[in-house]
Amino acid sequence: MQGLCYVRRERLPHLWCAGCGHGIVLGAVIRAMDRIGLDQDRAVAVSGIGCSSRAVGYLDMDALHTTHGRALAFATGIKLARPDLTVIVLAGDGDLAAIGGNHLIHAARRNIGITCVCFNNGIYGMTSGQYSPLTPTGARASTAPYGHLEREFDLCRVVQAAGASYVARSTTYHIHQTIEYVARALRHHGFAFVEVLSQCPTYFGRGNRMGDPVKMLQWYRERAVTLAQAQRMDPEELRGRVVIGEFHRDEGVPEYTRSYLDLVARLAAGGESR
Amino acid sequence: MPEPRLMQGNEACVQGALQAGLRFFAGYPITPSTEIAEMLAERLPRVGGRFIQMEDEIASMAAVVGASLAGMRAMTATSGPGFSLKQENLGYAAVTETPCVVVNVQRVGPSTGMPTSPAQGDVMQARWGTHGDHPVVVFCPCSVLETYTLTVRAFAVADELRVPVVLLSDEVVGHMRERVVLPDPGILDPGQQPCGGEVPPLVRFGEGRRVMVTGLYHDDAGFWTENPEVADKFIRRLCAKVEKRRRELTLVERWYLEDADVVLVAYGSVARSALRAVRMAREMGKRAGLLRLATLWPFPREEVESVAAGASVMIVPEMNLGQLVGEVERAAGGRCRVVGYSRVDSQLIRPDELLDVLEGV
Ligand SMILES: Cc1ncc(C[n+]2csc(CCOP(=O)(O)OP(=O)(O)O)c2C)c(N)n1
Ligand code: SF4
Numbered sequence: 001m002q003g004l005c006y007v008r009r010e011r012l013p014h015l016w017c018a019g020c021g022h023g024i025v026l027g028a029v030i031r032a033m034d035r036i037g038l039d040q041d042r043a044v045a046v047s048g049i050g051c052s053s054r055a056v057g058y059l060d061m062d063a064l065h066t067t068h069g070r071a072l073a074f075a076t077g078i079k080l081a082r083p084d085l086t087v088i089v090l091a092g093d094g095d096l097a098a099i100g101g102n103h104l105i106h107a108a109r110r111n112i113g114i115t116c117v118c119f120n121n122g123i124y125g126m127t128s129g130q131y132s133p134l135t136p137t138g139a140r141a142s143t144a145p146y147g148h149l150e151r152e153f154d155l156c157r158v159v160q161a162a163g164a165s166y167v168a169r170s171t172t173y174h175i176h177q178t179i180e181y182v183a184r185a186l187r188h189h190g191f192a193f194v195e196v197l198s199q200c201p202t203y204f205g206r207g208n209r210m211g212d213p214v215k216m217l218q219w220y221r222e223r224a225v226t227l228a229q230a231q232r233m234d235p236e237e238l239r240g241r242v243v244i245g246e247f248h249r250d251e252g253v254p255e256y257t258r259s260y261l262d263l264v265a266r267l268a269a270g271g272e273s274r
Numbered sequence: 275m276p277e278p279r280l281m282q283g284n285e286a287c288v289q290g291a292l293q294a295g296l297r298f299f300a301g302y303p304i305t306p307s308t309e310i311a312e313m314l315a316e317r318l319p320r321v322g323g324r325f326i327q328m329e330d331e332i333a334s335m336a337a338v339v340g341a342s343l344a345g346m347r348a349m350t351a352t353s354g355p356g357f358s359l360k361q362e363n364l365g366y367a368a369v370t371e372t373p374c375v376v377v378n379v380q381r382v383g384p385s386t387g388m389p390t391s392p393a394q395g396d397v398m399q400a401r402w403g404t405h406g407d408h409p410v411v412v413f414c415p416c417s418v419l420e421t422y423t424l425t426v427r428a429f430a431v432a433d434e435l436r437v438p439v440v441l442l443s444d445e446v447v448g449h450m451r452e453r454v455v456l457p458d459p460g461i462l463d464p465g466q467q468p469c470g471g472e473v474p475p476l477v478r479f480g481e482g483r484r485v486m487v488t489g490l491y492h493d494d495a496g497f498w499t500e501n502p503e504v505a506d507k508f509i510r511r512l513c514a515k516v517e518k519r520r521r522e523l524t525l526v527e528r529w530y531l532e533d534a535d536v537v538l539v540a541y542g543s544v545a546r547s548a549l550r551a552v553r554m555a556r557e558m559g560k561r562a563g564l565l566r567l568a569t570l571w572p573f574p575r576e577e578v579e580s581v582a583a584g585a586s587v588m589i590v591p592e593m594n595l596g597q598l599v600g601e602v603e604r605a606a607g608g609r610c611r612v613v614g615y616s617r618v619d620s621q622l623i624r625p626d627e628l629l630d631v632l633e634g635v
Contacts, residue, residue, distance in 0.1 A: 011497070041482035044344075057486060057497065062479040064343065065488035065498075066336065067366050073333035077340025077348070078479060080324045081298055085344070085480050103336075106329040264319045 003034030008060045015054060019213030021172040021198030025119050026055045028175060028196070029090065032182035043086040046075040048100060050092035050126045052119035052198070069099030072107040075114050083113065083257035086186065093120040093195075094132040097153050101133070104155075108162035111190040112256040117182060118155060118193070121200035129203030136240075140207045155195055160248045165190035165255075167248040171197035173220040174244060181246060190255045197224075197242065278455045283448040284309040284351075286418045287377055287441065288317070289456060290425030291349055296375075297323035298348040300337035302330050302356060305390040306445040307379040310351040331356035335363035335376070342367075342374045343487060345478040347429060351377035354396055355386065358403065364438055365404030366489045368512065371436035373476065375428045378440060379448040380542075382620050391620030392445035394542055397597040400440050401571050407509055409516035411523055412440045412571040416545040418452040424525075424568065431523065435515055436473050442570060444593070446543035446622055472515040516572055525568035526577045530556060534563025536632055537585045539578065539602050541567040544591050544623050551628035562632050570598065575605045582606035587635050591615040591623050611635075 007030060016022050033040070040061040047053035049068035056063040066074045071089045079087045096104050096118050107114060123141055124130040131141035133153045140147055160167045166188040168181035178196055185192035199205060199216035210216050220242075227245030230238060266272050281289070287310055291299075299318060301311040311327065318325040324346070328334040334350045342348040352360065357378045367374055382388040383395045396403075400412045411431055415421040421443060428439040474494070477485045490498035491505040499505060516523070529549060531537065536555075540548035545566045555562035565581050565588075567574055582588060588610055590599040599614035606612050615631050617623050 040484070042480060044479050046340075057488070061484050063484075063486045064340070064479075065486070065490065066339075067362055067489060070332060070336045070363065073328065073336035074340040076326070076328070076333070077298070077300060077337030077342075078344045080326055080337070081341035081344035081346040081348075082480050102329050103333055106333075260319070260324060264322055267320050268322070 003030040006030045006033050006038075006040055006060055008058055011058050014058055016051060017202045019199070019201045020051070021121060021200070022052050022055065022119055024172040024175065025052070025117065025178070025196045025198050026058060026090070028178040029055070029088070029117060029182050030059070031179045032186060035179065035183040036186050038086060038186060042084065043088065044078055046071045046078065046087065046089045048091045048095040050095045050124070052090060052092040052125070053095060055090045055119070069095050070103065071095065072100060072103040072114065072116065076107060076112055079112055079114055080257055080260065083261060087114045088186065089114055089116040091116070091118060092125070093118055093122065093134040093155070094124045097133040097155055104159060105162040108159040108164035108191050108193065110256040111163055111165050111253050113189055113191065115182070115185045115188070115192045116194070117185070118195040119198045120155070120195050121198045121204055123200050123204040125200045125203055129207055139204070142203075142207070156193065156247050159193045163191070163253070164193045164248070165250045165253040166192035168193070168246040169195040169242070169244050171220040171224055171242075171244060172199060173217045174224065177244065184246070184249070188249070189251060190253050276455050276458070278453050280451055281418050281454050282309065282451050283415070283418045283421045283443060284379065285313060286422040286454065287351070287425050287443070288313040290422040291375070291429070292317065292321070294426045294429035295347045296349050296429070297321070298338065298341035298346040299324070299350065300326045300328050300334040300341070300348075301350050301352065302328055302334050304353045304356045306381055306448045307351045307353045307377060310377060331359035332363060335360040335367075338374050339363060339367050339370070339372045342372050343479050345480065349375040349377065351379070353379050353381045353390070354383040357396055357399060361403040365406065365408055367438040368404070368408040368410070369489050370487050371473070371476070371512070372438070373432035373436050374438050375425070375432055376438055376440050378442050380442065380444040388620045390445060392543060392593060392622055393618070393620065394444055394544065394593040395597070396442060397570060397594065400442050407513055409437050409513050410440065410571045411435070411437055411516060412442050412569070413525070414442045414541045414568060414570050415447055416542055416566065416568070417447065418450060419454045420568065421447060422454070422456055434473070435519065436476055437516060442542070444542045472511060472518065520572040520575070523569055523572060524574040524577060526574050527564075527566040527568065529564040529566065531563040531565065531581060531584070533561055534584070535561040535586050536635060537563045537565055537581055537588045538628065538632070539565045539567065539588050539590045541570060541598065544593060547623050547625045547628055548591060550625035551632060554625060554629050555632045560632065573601050573605065578602055578605035579607065579609070582609040585610045587611040587613065589613050589615055589631055589635060591628055591631070593617055593623060
């Protein structure tokens with residue numbers, strides 16, 4: 001496999017369930033690192049709490065496994081202190097969208113140069129299957145035994161509206177796109193967000209009678225439509241589908257730590273009084 | 275010779291922090307701490323440091339830990355409700371042994387209370403606010419000058435012991451203006467002994483050492499563990515590294531204690547009224563004294579114990595319903611009577627009322 005240098009092989013086997021998508025997402029992140037030739041001695045991987053958040057422990061680089069929902073806030077401190085480091089956040093959908101929702105929109109708004117990969121399994125895995133803000137309406141969860149009544153977040157639209165300058169979505173089935181999107185995100189200068197649908201056969205799959213992990217991957221294949229396809233479809237056809245693709249990319253938005261360092265430089269040059 | 279200056283408590287905190295090499299501040303505005311953020315917003319970028327106003331106090335504490343691990347001396351400042359929000363990540367700093375300073379300029383609580391009047395209601399929150407057993411160091415200034423010196427010391431201790439250090443100020447101390455002559459920073463050097471094996475050296479991000487940092491109980495390599503033996507050793511070492519240094523961490527002031535029969539034990543702004551009351555009592559021929567605590571945690575057990583041995587009664591005046599008095603009683607261990615005196619109506623305890631209390635016991 002490419003990118004083995006990024007893996008802490010001594011930490012394997014990993015703790016995810018058999019058939020869990022999180023390993024596939026991590027594999028894609030590793031291949032993306034390899035694709036861009038990331039210097040692992042100048043990179044920090046940050047996560048919150050959840051099954052997905054254990055991913056940082058398998059990466060052979062500086063790693064910070066923080067508190068539930070707060071990965072982006074910790075990462076903001078790191079990036080602002082050391083703008084020269086590549087900071088990558090790996091976190092679950094519950095972690096990023098529920099408890100950490102505020103940090104997510106504000107990291108996007110600042111357009112701080114962090115790459116954020118959302119492992120979206122549509123459920124809380126680590127706490128055994130409660131619903132998340134990304135659980136599809138109608139799906140079952142241990143706290144939605146009659147089917148989820150709430151509407152799900154479209155997290156890509158949320159972060160794009162909040163100001164993220166790179167936004168993409170893929171799935172564990174569409175692995176080549178996933179690798180490419182993460183690679184582009186890592187090369188991007190502002191806040192880059194990649195959502196990856198990742199199957200949780202143990203809780204989402206079982207609770208919704210979806211069959212084995214392979215069936216879940218097939219479900220992703222059937223449910224996903226590309227951006228181009230989606231543009232030709234009417235809302236009725238799009239119901240229950242998930243749109244994948246690169247939604248937004250803008251290198252022109254000022255990146256926060258650069259703006260801050262510019263201010264430091266201006267002040268050092270004596271150019272500014274209050 | 276440094277010039278005397280008229281300075282506010284919160285400004286003294288900023289001066290102390292910059293003196294100690296502060297380079298990163300993340301915060302969220304809350305009175306009566308906000309001046310600290312405002313001054314640092316102006317000054318940090320001028321010294322190549324960073325200031326950021328985060329979306330809330332939780333995020334601020336998180337950013338401070340991140341920045342500290344990335345190599346910058348870091349601090350946040352807040353008041354009661356914000357301090358409550360920081361607690362989870364304060365525990366995270368303790369478990370990951372991340373040096374940082376948290377300033378809490380106390381105000382009336384619980385909840386929004388009576389904004390933004392003085393109180394001392396966060397004494398136990400500072401000790402036990404986060405969940406689980408964890409080390410804490412809490413300093414409590416009673417003057418503008420001491421806000422400066424204790425801030426400098428807070429950073430030294432944070433670095434040395436790799437702990438979050440809390441500077442527990444209050445509204446009166448934070449907003450009061452006094453004439454101060456800032457001491458030569460050399461004099462402030464706490465000159466602590468290295469902690470030996472108790473505190474492993476901190477490896478920062480970006481040094482190429484590929485460190486793992488986690489809030490889970492972890493082994494020496496930094497990786498999570500579920501081994502009960504490793505877990506037990508880990509948490510005991512964490513708490514012991516501070517407990518073992520209690521002597522050096524303990525800062526108290528002794529006033530008229532040689533022959534004192536009635537002793538006030540006070541901290542923060544109330545200690546100023548206490549000293550005045552003791553002086554008035556002395557003028558009246560009463561054998562009164564004051565033990566002023568500048569370190570609240572680890573609790574100065576021995577100091578209280580020795581004063582208790584010579585006194586007949588100790589009075590603990592507090593702007594809360596009695597948070598530290600229990601600790602004083604515990605340390606006194608029955609050697610003398612211990613009584614509390616409380617005020618929770620948002621008013622500072624005055625010297626004359628303490629004089630009445632001194633005369634009443
Ligand atoms: C403050 C706090 N609240 C709740 C929890 C419990 N908790 C741990 S992980 C988790 C949800 C994880 O779900 P998600 O982020 O979707 O990740 P997954 O496990 O599905 O990969 C929760 C609620 C916690 N650790 N901390
Ligand atoms: S519970 Fe779900 S998300 Fe967690 S490891 Fe198992 S399959 Fe993966």
